[in-house]
Amino acid sequence: xxxxxxxxxxxxxxxxxxxxxxxxxxxxxxxxxxxxxxxxxxxxxxxxxxxxxxxxxxxxxxxxxxxxxxxxxxxxxxxxxxxxxxxxxxxxxxxxxxxxxxxxxxxxxxxxxxxxxxxxxxxxxxxxxxxxxxxxxxxxxxxxxxxxxxxxxxxxxxxxxxxxxxx
Numbered sequence: 001x002x003x004x005x006x007x008x009x010x011x012x013x014x015x016x017x018x019x020x021x022x023x024x025x026x027x028x029x030x031x032x033x034x035x036x037x038x039x040x041x042x043x044x045x046x047x048x049x050x051x052x053x054x055x056x057x058x059x060x061x062x063x064x065x066x067x068x069x070x071x072x073x074x075x076x077x078x079x080x081x082x083x084x085x086x087x088x089x090x091x092x093x094x095x096x097x098x099x100x101x102x103x104x105x106x107x108x109x110x111x112x113x114x115x116x117x118x119x120x121x122x123x124x125x126x127x128x129x130x131x132x133x134x135x136x137x138x139x140x141x142x143x144x145x146x147x148x149x150x151x152x153x154x155x156x157x158x159x160x161x162x163x164x165x166x167x
Contacts, residue, residue: 003152004093004145005030006138007077007100009065009108012038016104018054019135025053027146028153033061034068038103065112072098077119079108080141082131084120091121093145095152101141104134 006029011017017033024031033041041061062068069075077098078091093099102108113120123132123140131137146154 003028003030003096004142004149005032005075005096005098006142007032007034007068007098008103008134008138009034009100009112010036010038010103011101011134012104013134014039016134020138021057021059022053023135023139023142024058025056027142029142031057031059032068032072032098033059034065035061035063037061077116078141079113079116079120080122080137081107081113081120082122082125083113084117084122086118086121088121088123088141089144091119093148095149097145099138099141099145101134101138107131 004027006020006024008017008020008031011033017037017039021031023029060071062071075098076094076096077100078088078093080088080099080101100108121141123137125132132140146152
């Protein structure tokens with residue numbers, strides 16, 4: 001099944017990965033985790049952040065970046081980095097693209113970014129801000145990609161049922 005993908009390159013904080021996993025379940029997005037991870041996948045903090053959604057998550061792990069590339073040939077990848085010229089809102093996201101985010105302490109390795117300058121994207125921030133929280137950054141970029149693709153398969157405002165306090 002085609003759809004959007006989030007890729008976390010060597011994530012370190014289980015709560016961030018758990019929150020991103022929960023967002024993936026809520027949006028029908030696949031999650032890809034490139035090792036080494038800074039935690040175990042059965043860690044309590046990861047499951048707590050993902051809550052009862054974790055078992056519904058479509059998640060794949062890879063031993064390294066090359067393994068990821070080999071198992072996803074031809075993937076259109078957008079690399080989130082504070083060093084990009086292009087804003088995340090300026091990219092045109094394909095419905096089956098991959099949105100990659102790096103580890104919390106250092107981002108995506110420079111050697112990867114240098115090979116893909118045209119698909120590097122950034123979220124604008126004020127002056128000295130180093131970066132946003134990983135799970136927040138992933139949600140911001142993912143929802144822009146979803147918006148550009150018409151929120152395919154998601155409930156939209158006109159489709160919601162009346163709220164109980166309106167009765």
